Amino acid sequence: MKVETTTVLAHATYGGDYRCLELEAPGIAPEVRPGQFVHIRLPAPADAILRRPFSVFRADGDRLQILYKAVGRGTAAMRHLQPGDGLSILGPLGNGFPAAAADALPVLVAGGYGMAALYLQARTLPRRGIAFFGGAKAGDILCVPEFEALGWEVRATTQDGSRGERGLVTDALDAWLSGGGRDLRPEFFACGPNGMLRAVGGRAEAGGWTAWLSMDRHMGCGVGACLTCVQKIRDPDAPGGWSWVRICREGPVMECRTVVWEGDE
Amino acid sequence: MKVETTTVLAHATYGGDYRCLELEAPGIAPEVRPGQFVHIRLPAPADAILRRPFSVFRADGDRLQILYKAVGRGTAAMRHLQPGDGLSILGPLGNGFPAAAADALPVLVAGGYGMAALYLQARTLPRRGIAFFGGAKAGDILCVPEFEALGWEVRATTQDGSRGERGLVTDALDAWLSGGGRDLRPEFFACGPNGMLRAVGGRAEAGGWTAWLSMDRHMGCGVGACLTCVQKIRDPDAPGGWSWVRICREGPVMECRTVVWEGDE
Amino acid sequence: MTATPDLAVRIGSLTLRNPVMVASGTFGYGPEYADLVDLASLGAIVVKGIRAEPTTGNPTPRTVETASGLINAIGLPGPGVDGFVRDYLPFLRRHDVPVIVNIWGRTVEEYGDVARRLGAVDGVHALEINVSCPNIKEGSKAFGTNLESFRRVVDLVRASTRLPVIPKLAPNVADIASFARAAEECGSDAVSLINSIPAMAVDIETRRPKLGNITGGLSGPAIHPVAVKLVWEAARAVKIPVIAMGGIRDAADAIEFIIVGATAVAVGTANFVEPGTAPAVVEGIRSHLVRHGLPSVAALRGTVVA
Amino acid sequence: MTATPDLAVRIGSLTLRNPVMVASGTFGYGPEYADLVDLASLGAIVVKGIRAEPTTGNPTPRTVETASGLINAIGLPGPGVDGFVRDYLPFLRRHDVPVIVNIWGRTVEEYGDVARRLGAVDGVHALEINVSCPNIKEGSKAFGTNLESFRRVVDLVRASTRLPVIPKLAPNVADIASFARAAEECGSDAVSLINSIPAMAVDIETRRPKLGNITGGLSGPAIHPVAVKLVWEAARAVKIPVIAMGGIRDAADAIEFIIVGATAVAVGTANFVEPGTAPAVVEGIRSHLVRHGLPSVAALRGTVVA
Numbered sequence A, B: 001m002k003v004e005t006t007t008v009l010a011h012a013t014y015g016g017d018y019r020c021l022e023l024e025a026p027g028i029a030p031e032v033r034p035g036q037f038v039h040i041r042l043p044a045p046a047d048a049i050l051r052r053p054f055s056v057f058r059a060d061g062d063r064l065q066i067l068y069k070a071v072g073r074g075t076a077a078m079r080h081l082q083p084g085d086g087l088s089i090l091g092p093l094g095n096g097f098p099a100a101a102a103d104a105l106p107v108l109v110a111g112g113y114g115m116a117a118l119y120l121q122a123r124t125l126p127r128r129g130i131a132f133f134g135g136a137k138a139g140d141i142l143c144v145p146e147f148e149a150l151g152w153e154v155r156a157t158t159q160d161g162s163r164g165e166r167g168l169v170t171d172a173l174d175a176w177l178s179g180g181g182r183d184l185r186p187e188f189f190a191c192g193p194n195g196m197l198r199a200v201g202g203r204a205e206a207g208g209w210t211a212w213l214s215m216d217r218h219m220g221c222g223v224g225a226c227l228t229c230v231q232k233i234r235d236p237d238a239p240g241g242w243s244w245v246r247i248c249r250e251g252p253v254m255e256c257r258t259v260v261w262e263g264d265e
Numbered sequence C, D: 001m002t003a004t005p006d007l008a009v010r011i012g013s014l015t016l017r018n019p020v021m022v023a024s025g026t027f028g029y030g031p032e033y034a035d036l037v038d039l040a041s042l043g044a045i046v047v048k049g050i051r052a053e054p055t056t057g058n059p060t061p062r063t064v065e066t067a068s069g070l071i072n073a074i075g076l077p078g079p080g081v082d083g084f085v086r087d088y089l090p091f092l093r094r095h096d097v098p099v100i101v102n103i104w105g106r107t108v109e110e111y112g113d114v115a116r117r118l119g120a121v122d123g124v125h126a127l128e129i130n131v132s133c134p135n136i137k138e139g140s141k142a143f144g145t146n147l148e149s150f151r152r153v154v155d156l157v158r159a160s161t162r163l164p165v166i167p168k169l170a171p172n173v174a175d176i177a178s179f180a181r182a183a184e185e186c187g188s189d190a191v192s193l194i195n196s197i198p199a200m201a202v203d204i205e206t207r208r209p210k211l212g213n214i215t216g217g218l219s220g221p222a223i224h225p226v227a228v229k230l231v232w233e234a235a236r237a238v239k240i241p242v243i244a245m246g247g248i249r250d251a252a253d254a255i256e257f258i259i260v261g262a263t264a265v266a267v268g269t270a271n272f273v274e275p276g277t278a279p280a281v282v283e284g285i286r287s288h289l290v291r292h293g294l295p296s297v298a299a300l301r302g303t304v305v306a
């Protein structure tokens, strides 16, 4: 973990509403493990003081890439970054994905930037399985060529049907499971909206499989100091049967059985 | 007086540390009188909330130009403005310079952005006189070709002697005055640092001439509402013999006899 | 769905056509912004603090910019009651906008005197009692943070006028609710808050304070979250209307105040940045109400889920 | 001109090699930033608030960003005295840095208990008494804004330990000097201020507070000018050292605190932005002293021209 002033190497629209930011980060890029993230100091607006967390999409040698979408003031300002600009990042952060179970079929489930967040894991996993990508519309389905190039079968689902099946990613997953998937001993690696993670976790728990969920929580420090990003997990020894983990440090990847979901997630 | 979202037409280094910002301002530019200023809403940094005041250098048709130097965070950020960008300005503000006395020789005295602030007046004055420009170094002497093109004789002074005479602008002024200038019934129009204005005002008062000083005060609203920019003036009717004027509204141009200078100015 | 929601609000006997005022000291006495803002578009104009006599205010520098904020130490210069009535009231009377005069005094008695005299002239619609200006060295400062002197001022002003009276609360107290309740008990028609928060800045090279008055009051976006907290607490403590201010930049900031219980809001420092802020906030509130299918601004008031 | 100015400062019996600490709750218990910051470069580390028992803290969301600020409502989760001694103190003992433990309790007695137990273990160098956290619903809140309960807490802590004790003052009081003086009279070795300022933010679409705890405390650059004012007042009121915090981003902000009278400073929210802030502030202070020909940080203290 370090703070590094990186240099923007490239910055271009990527697909849909996403942009790809490529950074020269010789201190951090070589250390990144699949599922980890970096905490970026925004160049602007100056009144937005916190860093912003982003999963590492690719890390090759001294370079790393992130894929991001402008959703608020900070990410909107990031769009003005240009090659040559300096950018302070803190990382790599978080636990990352574990190695796959030897006897299971890896199944990836992703929504939104989750496709980027799973790429390094998809590249690292010893077996190629199946990847379910979901989004509202065609533009939300990212990285399909990259995953296919790695040998993954990608199944896309969109809510408006503009790409792949119409429906939710879990509809496609359910269809696959009942169409024989459950006999393949799936092990899930998922990243996306909380609702999706919870649904994937539910399927895994019901089937007795393992699901690794990369969770998204608002963050302050990113290193475990501020206790902003906490998530309830099951803890039989704790009063009430739960305790907090810090998603920035003990996460972002949690096994589904440990997670205590709250009412509206 | 209006608020207008102008468009940046051009933005380039001008000379020395100065840049020239040209704006398409059809609502404001045609209204500008010599010595007035505009109040610019900074595009960044977002935590700097106040507008910044700048004299109008040139106003032609729908266009206006300002010359500025980056001295702090706000002006540093202004340097990133690019043609096509929108920029909110408020103006024209202030009283501006009066018409010249019929029987006097106009004498301009300027330091820093004062050269820009005097240009419209130099263009408007019915007679051409002499212009004294002072700065620390050659790069601080601006707009000489523009003034010469209008028919003005420009005498430059720099503290390091890198352009014109070595010394202060008032040294050159004094030499001119004693070399016959005082017989030409000078009327001064001055803009520059407070010390220079005070010195010019002192010469004028001593000689019994008129000096119009364009003063620089920190500003809040720019329109007379906040009472930030106040300057003490002589006021025999007021208790203590002085009262405040608002430099943004009753100024920035003050006749030297009215000004009450404070200890460290 | 209501296409034209009802924006009117009442402050005592006064009805405002919309809940968006401009805050005292940030809009002069009316003429300053009249070229830029249609005064008739404002819920009310609150003029700069007025005391009995003309006053010169503090030495310069009087303001300094800070991170997302502004410290001011203007020191309440002004023309006094007579000067205000003579120089500004005729202008204001010609405009269709309720005029709230922010009043202060160096003694309790002066507050009463100012209230009595302003209550007797035509064209003043309410009085905001400034007991909380952080920039005056005399008694006034303590009036805003000491419950007893606060009551004395409000009682006397109440007794001196039939105009609606609106004590303006100081933010630097441990328990804002007790001041809001005291104001209500003394017969106030509303309370307004927050005044700027005592603050200071020093030039580290010269080691001089950046304000002539040494200290001043912080306003602007920086203080907005502090104001929201205090308005929420005050609104829960009293039944009289709460007029909220502190760091409003846009309609969202104003709506936040209304959701935590404010009846009306005032735009302050933002006037310096965008003179058109207040009318834009009115429009923003209107469209928020339409979008949420609310018939009136009153229907939004105090709806915070907490 | 002194090439190597003396940066050491004393807080009671404790000598710090430089005046720059990290503020409680913004640096964890030590290990969190150890990869990024050489702990031995810090004047002291102030760990997150500790009470007698393990505590879970507030529901999420726990922080929200505002204009140049951050509102937090973490709610003082922590491992309790035993957990801290077991899980973190061994790590801290291995580092050459003074450890100041921020303590709190739900009752006056608990403060005494925590102080007594932490005073008895090796590796704790001072206690900061947190009577001012805006995010706890129990008694603690009132301890910081009520002079009588404040005295009771400080008295008991003082009686319970021989370690230096440092009450941390609440900013939301009308008269900070009276709290600083009370701390001094009760035998405190220093006071620290400011804690975050009570604040709130509401999502206008859902009308829900943006913090699980509804309200929280504002920190960061937004509050710096408020902190400077309060530190100036506190430092003029007492002879014991004042430890200043609130919105420090860089050496200039820290130097401003020292000029108005602070003996030491603490970096808080800025740690989240730039973990290297505290060491950079140390270097910045050093070069400021050299540039101004000052032999020591003590020579800069309280030099404000006011």
Ligand SMILES: Cc1cc2nc3c(=O)[nH]c(=O)nc-3n(C[C@H](O)[C@H](O)[C@H](O)COP(=O)(O)OP(=O)(O)OC[C@H]3O[C@@H](n4cnc5c(N)ncnc54)[C@H](O)[C@@H]3O)c2cc1C
Residues within 6 Å of the ligand: A037, A050, A051, A052, A053, A054, A055, A056, A066, A067, A068, A069, A070, A071, A072, A073, A074, A075, A076, A113, A116, A117, A215, A216, A217, A218, A219, A252, D065
């Ligand atoms: C571990 C992790 C990995 C992430 N990876 C990616 C990625 O690879 N690509 C991508 O586009 N986005 C990613 N995100 C989400 C990204 O952090 C947010 O989109 C971003 O913080 C929004 O900032 P903003 O200023 O534009 O939004 P604003 O809404 O203006 O931000 C206000 C505050 O809310 C926080 N915030 C807002 N949305 C989110 C969110 N979804 N998650 C966490 N904090 C949020 C911001 O960090 C900031 O503190 C990731 C989040 C986490 C926690």
Ligand SMILES: Cc1cc2nc3c(=O)[nH]c(=O)nc-3n(C[C@H](O)[C@H](O)[C@H](O)COP(=O)(O)OP(=O)(O)OC[C@H]3O[C@@H](n4cnc5c(N)ncnc54)[C@H](O)[C@@H]3O)c2cc1C
Residues within 6 Å of the ligand: B037, B050, B051, B052, B053, B054, B055, B056, B066, B067, B068, B069, B070, B071, B072, B073, B074, B075, B076, B113, B116, B117, B215, B216, B217, B218, B219, B252, C065
């Ligand atoms: C009537 C008038 C006309 C001016 N015309 C010009 C011009 O034509 N060209 C030019 O380069 N500059 C001009 N200035 C000065 C210009 O306004 C400042 O350089 C600018 O405000 C600095 O902003 P900053 O954010 O870079 O500096 P910072 O120091 O970061 O600003 C902090 C605060 O101080 C104020 N401030 C700082 N320096 C000055 C200053 N010299 N005068 C007034 N306020 C200041 C800023 O407005 C801001 O409120 C003029 C000033 C006035 C009052």
Ligand SMILES: Cc1cc2nc3c(=O)[nH]c(=O)nc-3n(C[C@H](O)[C@H](O)[C@H](O)COP(=O)(O)O)c2cc1C
Residues within 6 Å of the ligand: B226, C023, C024, C025, C026, C047, C048, C049, C070, C072, C074, C076, C102, C130, C133, C168, C194, C195, C196, C218, C219, C220, C221, C223, C245, C246, C247, C248, C266, C267, C268, C269, C270
């Ligand atoms: C320059 C300035 C002058 C002010 N003058 C007064 C005043 O005369 N009387 C008063 O009650 N409040 C005065 N205030 C406080 C404002 O009315 C308002 O309460 C405060 O600024 C918070 O709102 P804001 O953050 O929107 O500015 C003044 C504020 C500023 C910035």
Ligand SMILES: Cc1cc2nc3c(=O)[nH]c(=O)nc-3n(C[C@H](O)[C@H](O)[C@H](O)COP(=O)(O)O)c2cc1C
Residues within 6 Å of the ligand: A226, D023, D024, D025, D026, D047, D048, D049, D070, D072, D074, D076, D102, D130, D133, D168, D194, D195, D196, D218, D219, D220, D221, D223, D245, D246, D247, D248, D266, D267, D268, D269, D270
């Ligand atoms: C996330 C967070 C947690 C905090 N936790 C504590 C705490 O446990 N005890 C305490 O006394 N202060 C706590 N504080 C307050 C800080 O120590 C400090 O007083 C305050 O944040 C002002 O400094 P800053 O503006 O530099 O952050 C916390 C602040 C933040 C931002």
Ligand code: FES
Residues within 6 Å of the ligand: A218, A219, A220, A221, A222, A223, A224, A225, A226, A227, A228, A229, A230, A246, A247, A248, A249
């Ligand atoms: S973001 Fe600070 S502990 Fe996780």
Ligand code: FES
Residues within 6 Å of the ligand: B218, B219, B220, B221, B222, B223, B224, B225, B226, B227, B228, B229, B230, B246, B247, B248, B249
């Ligand atoms: S800048 Fe506000 S009155 Fe002049």
